Amino acid sequence: MDVRNWSFDKAQWDALASFDLEVQWKAVPLEEGRKKNVPRATGIYMLIAEPPKKAAAKLFENVTLRTVVYVGQGFLQDRFAQHVKGERPGVIEAKQVFDRIRFYYTLVPQDKLNELETLLYEALGPPSNKIRPPEPIKARVAREGIPIRS
Helix, strand or coil, rough: CCCCCCCCHHHCCCCCHHCCCCCCCCCEECCCCCCHHHHCEEEEEEEEEEECHHHHHCCCCCCCCCCCEEEEEEEHHHHHHHHHCCCCCCCHHHHCCCCCEEEEEECCCCCHHHHHHHHHHHHHCCCCCCCCCCCCHHHHHHHCCCCCCC
């Protein structure tokens, strides 16, 4: 099982921080009937999970724990519907474990989709992503420790 997690590589976080676009994340519970709350547009999205209710109530009552389980891009309403139905490997397993998953999305211009998806993937290490996103030159340069100019 290939498990990833948040990166310890400061260069990856620096590259994410220097991303040259302001983003506004919005959240929708990953549930049937919520598709209408997701725009018919392309963008970047993350599936963010909380511990199962039983464990949270017993062990984490006063702690807010969340983890990114998947990062993707595409036509947001279609991706939302696919994930609600459990059509993607990796997400199927996450839905079996976590009963509270939210679909966080942001609208991003087409020419920035690959770059932001890769930066998020590298820094957040989502365990449900089974395929590495395309790596734009800027992300590769940042990972190799070369300074990025904004």
